[in-house]
Amino acid sequence: MRKLPLFPVTMVGSWPRSNELLRAQKLKRAGQLSAAEFEKLADEAVLEVLRLQEKAGVDIVTDGEQRRDNFYSFVSEKLGGVKLMTLAEMLDIIEDKEAFEKILKTLDVPAYSLSNPTCVGKIERKTPLALNELQFLKKHTTKPVKIPLPGPYLLTRAMFVKEVTKKVYKSKEELAVDVVRILRDEIRELIEAGADFIQFDEPVLTEVAFSRGKTRTFMCASLAASGDPTKELEFAVSLINQVLEGLPPVFTGLHICRGNWSKDESTLLEGTYAPLKPWLERLNVKQLVLEYATERAGDAMAFGGKSLGLGVCNPRTDVIERPEEIVEMVEKALKLYAPEQIYLNPDCGFGTFSNSPVATSGIAALKMQAIARAAKELRKRNKSMNRSK
Amino acid sequence: MDELRFSARVTSRPDGQADVRVRKRSFEVGAPLTFDNAYDGITAVEQLLGSLGADLVNGLLNRAKKRRVEIDSAEATVEGELDNALMYLDVVGEKGTTAIKRISVRLYVSTFATAEAVKAVWAETLQRSPLANTLKRAVKLDISMKIAI
Amino acid sequence: MAKPIIIGAVLYDPKVSVIWDIIREFFDQNGCPCDVVFFTNYELQVKALMDGQVDIAWNSPLAWVDAQRQSKGTCRAIAMRDTDQDRVSHIITRRQGGPKTLLDLKGKALAVGAKDSPQATLIPVGLLQRAGLTPEKDFKVRRFDLLVGKHGDHIGGELEAFKCLEKGEAAACAMLDMNWERWSGDGTIDPGQFGILATTDRFDHCVFTVRKDFPKALEKKWLKVLFSMSYDNPKHREMMDMEGLKQWRPGRTTGFGPLSEAVEKQKFFKKGR
Numbered sequence: 034m035r036k037l038p039l040f041p042v043t044m045v046g047s048w049p050r051s052n053e054l055l056r057a058q059k060l061k062r063a064g065q066l067s068a069a070e071f072e073k074l075a076d077e078a079v080l081e082v083l084r085l086q087e088k089a090g091v092d093i094v095t096d097g098e099q100r101r102d103n104f105y106s107f108v109s110e111k112l113g114g115v116k117l118m119t120l121a122e123m124l125d126i127i128e129d130k131e132a133f134e135k136i137l138k139t140l141d142v143p144a145y146s147l148s149n150p151t152c153v154g155k156i157e158r159k160t161p162l163a164l165n166e167l168q169f170l171k172k173h174t175t176k177p178v179k180i181p182l183p184g185p186y187l188l189t190r191a192m193f194v195k196e197v198t199k200k201v202y203k204s205k206e207e208l209a210v211d212v213v214r215i216l217r218d219e220i221r222e223l224i225e226a227g228a229d230f231i232q233f234d235e236p237v238l239t240e241v242a243f244s245r246g247k248t249r250t251f252m253c254a255s256l257a258a259s260g261d262p263t264k265e266l267e268f269a270v271s272l273i274n275q276v277l278e279g280l281p282p283v284f285t286g287l288h289i290c291r292g293n294w295s296k297d298e299s300t301l302l303e304g305t306y307a308p309l310k311p312w313l314e315r316l317n318v319k320q321l322v323l324e325y326a327t328e329r330a331g332d333a334m335a336f337g338g339k340s341l342g343l344g345v346c347n348p349r350t351d352v353i354e355r356p357e358e359i360v361e362m363v364e365k366a367l368k369l370y371a372p373e374q375i376y377l378n379p380d381c382g383f384g385t386f387s388n389s390p391v392a393t394s395g396i397a398a399l400k401m402q403a404i405a406r407a408a409k410e411l412r413k414r415n416k417s418m419n420r421s422k
Numbered sequence: 423m424d425e426l427r428f429s430a431r432v433t434s435r436p437d438g439q440a441d442v443r444v445r446k447r448s449f450e451v452g453a454p455l456t457f458d459n460a461y462d463g464i465t466a467v468e469q470l471l472g473s474l475g476a477d478l479v480n481g482l483l484n485r486a487k488k489r490r491v492e493i494d495s496a497e498a499t500v501e502g503e504l505d506n507a508l509m510y511l512d513v514v515g516e517k518g519t520t521a522i523k524r525i526s527v528r529l530y531v532s533t534f535a536t537a538e539a540v541k542a543v544w545a546e547t548l549q550r551s552p553l554a555n556t557l558k559r560a561v562k563l564d565i566s567m568k569i570a571i
Numbered sequence: 572m573a574k575p576i577i578i579g580a581v582l583y584d585p586k587v588s589v590i591w592d593i594i595r596e597f598f599d600q601n602g603c604p605c606d607v608v609f610f611t612n613y614e615l616q617v618k619a620l621m622d623g624q625v626d627i628a629w630n631s632p633l634a635w636v637d638a639q640r641q642s643k644g645t646c647r648a649i650a651m652r653d654t655d656q657d658r659v660s661h662i663i664t665r666r667q668g669g670p671k672t673l674l675d676l677k678g679k680a681l682a683v684g685a686k687d688s689p690q691a692t693l694i695p696v697g698l699l700q701r702a703g704l705t706p707e708k709d710f711k712v713r714r715f716d717l718l719v720g721k722h723g724d725h726i727g728g729e730l731e732a733f734k735c736l737e738k739g740e741a742a743a744c745a746m747l748d749m750n751w752e753r754w755s756g757d758g759t760i761d762p763g764q765f766g767i768l769a770t771t772d773r774f775d776h777c778v779f780t781v782r783k784d785f786p787k788a789l790e791k792k793w794l795k796v797l798f799s800m801s802y803d804n805p806k807h808r809e810m811m812d813m814e815g816l817k818q819w820r821p822g823r824t825t826g827f828g829p830l831s832e833a834v835e836k837q838k839f840f841k842k843g844r
Binding site: 457458507508510511512513514515516 | 610
């Protein structure tokens with residue numbers, strides 16, 4: 034990656050879409066707008082998001098995921114063998130309806146508005162997943178570019194809907210072989226095209242660690258058996274490391290969070306990174322992009338051999354964090370990390386799900402500005418400290 | 423005024439379900455209620471909640487069509503809460519009744535129409551809903567609506 | 572058909588009735604018909620057991636102690652889960668700046684579960700008493716009285732007690748070993764910040780209890796069916812997972828010492844509940 038200032042400011046991924054773009058997305062899905070027409074509108078939206086980031090002082094930019102419906106379902110357009118199914122359609126075929134109902138209730142959205150990329154055939158890459166996003170950005174900015182990609186574990190778990198996928202792949206392990214291959218091909222092309230930072234999004238890891246399968250017990254809940262997440266976490270680590278093994282060097286990160294679908298914090302998961310630590314440390318990524326602005330994530334901790342993408346603002350609140358508060362958070366993290374190991378970012382995207390963004394574009398811009406101001410102050414402090422040494 | 427009365431004929435079956443016959447159609451309903459997610463039937467309570475949701479979802483879409491307000495789709499989640507579910511299980515020492523004490527409805531509407539237009543049709547729907555108007559006399563009925571693109 | 576055996580159980584959640592339905596069905600199929608009567612609290616259940624309205628009561632450890640007290644030690648503990656045996660509770664504190672010994676709790680607050688929870692209140696408070704500390708004199712007891720009457724069958728009180736410690740409103744809290752393991756594994760508790768200060772003696776948890784006049788032959792027949800549940804049998808496994816066990820074991824009375832002692836010292840039954 035090109036030389037960066039200390040405490041580089043970056044995004045996690047998404048930026049709220051305009052109503053016009055949302056309408057276009059919908060028309061495209063309904064077959065009433067061609068892909069080319071949509072891309073033209075999306076180009077304009079990306080340029081606007083780029084302009085806002087540059088103005089705010091963001092050092093590593095993204096395209097705000099403007100072309101995507103959400104951070105992972107967009108792959109259904111790019112992959113053969115994958116069908117975008119609404120949750121309403123899935124409710125008719127899956128056994129565990131209760132879990133889906135819970136998700137919908139928490140998200141406060143109708144079942145027809147959420148779509149899942151479901152594997153219905155042998156999967157193959159029809160077109161690259163995010164190469165077009167990178168190429169477009171490179172044409173319009175000189176800043177380093179981050180490309181967020183859904184991680185292999187997330188994709189495998191989301192796409193493997195046993196009621197339909199089992200006809201093609203016997204197990205999720207079998208499907209994962211193809212997912213890994215597809216992601217490796219993608220990353221090779223992204224590196225060739227000059228991607229500066231590739232980030233895997235694996236938000237389900239917290240769900241695996243925090244919501245262990247709890248069995249009802251006929252006597253007392255205190256003696257209920259709890260599910261062991263070890264097997265799933267091992268699986269996730271092995272997939273991510275397989276994707277990266279032997280690839281040309283590139284800056285890589287892994288983003289995890291505890292949900293970003295609602296402004297109601299009580300509906301989101303809660304817990305420290307402690308139960309995930311042993312697994313996160315074994316990942317062959319260079320950086321962990323973690324949320325810390327929310328109290329639900331606990332205090333910062335060190336992860337061996339990893340730099341930190343420190344979440345310093347909460348994308349779900351309307352209050353803009355003060356630069357001084359952000360500086361204070363970073364000072365705390367500096368007790369565990371060297372200055373060059375800390376990047377600054379929001380806790381998550383500002384518009385993870387296109388039709389239910391957690392922030393407006395205006396708030397997103399103000400929050401990124403606050404982070405950039407804090408970064409400036411931190412650089413100043415660091416410089417004077419070095420001088421005094 | 424017999425034609426203004428609506429009726430259903432409900433006949434028991436050996437498998438614990440009941441056949442409900444209305445006009446030229448029929449459907450089946452199971453136990454009054456269940457706490458077992460694996461129960462293979464639709465309970466009377468679920469039927470009631472579903473009926474209320476359908477009354478509102480279809481009521482809204484029909485009225486929107488009449489008023490030329492374009493609505494793509496609508497979905498309602500309906501939740502009912504018993505005064506004391508343990509009374510249904512004959513738990514010794516429990517107090518209260520098995521009545522539904524609260525029903526909450528969350529209605530989602532997908533539309534590019536203006537919020538004002540949708541809200542007007544929605545208000546009309548609520549005013550004319552046979553089930554919402556009946557139930558609100560008996561239970562605490564919380565109804566909310568969310569417009570999404 | 573033979574007269575069904577009446578089993579008593581306290582219900583903390585209507586969903587639990589589904590599991591009892593499955594158990595009832597299992598006993599019916601195995602030629603030992605049972606009916607289940609639910610109670611809202613253990614006090615009523617123990618009374619029904621004493622009055623002969625139920626034959627077998629699925630008792631909490633405190634209900635067992637109560638039944639023994641009321642029957643003058645004549646009830647029989649006939650079966651329990653493997654998971655009911657040899658439990659312990661921990662006293663949890665902050666690793667940094669927290670008390671280092673039980674005696675350091677002097678003048679401080681201990682957060683506990685409901686007043687009738689053996690694992691989250693009575694036994695842990697008993698542990699401090701053994702160390703020479705008197706509750707409400709040497710240390711403050713911050714109780715989280717959730718669902719009193721159900722003897723801590725739920726985790727609510729324990730979780731509230733931990734949150735109290737987390738907020739700095741108590742110097743320590745009490746919880747069952749299984750909750751410590753679960754919560755420090757699932758991110759609820761950061762084991763880097765909180766640790767175990769002390770651990771109680773081993774104790775036993777729930778137990779199927781009968782009166783002394785319950786016919787031995789009937790008991791034998793019922794136990795035969797209960798012990799025929801095998802975790803290796805896939806048909807039984809689902810049911811046993813729901814019940815939270817891998818094996819049914821004969822009941823024993825050796826594991827109620829710490830609770831009996833705590834109840835005695837804290838004058839639990841004398842104070843009124």
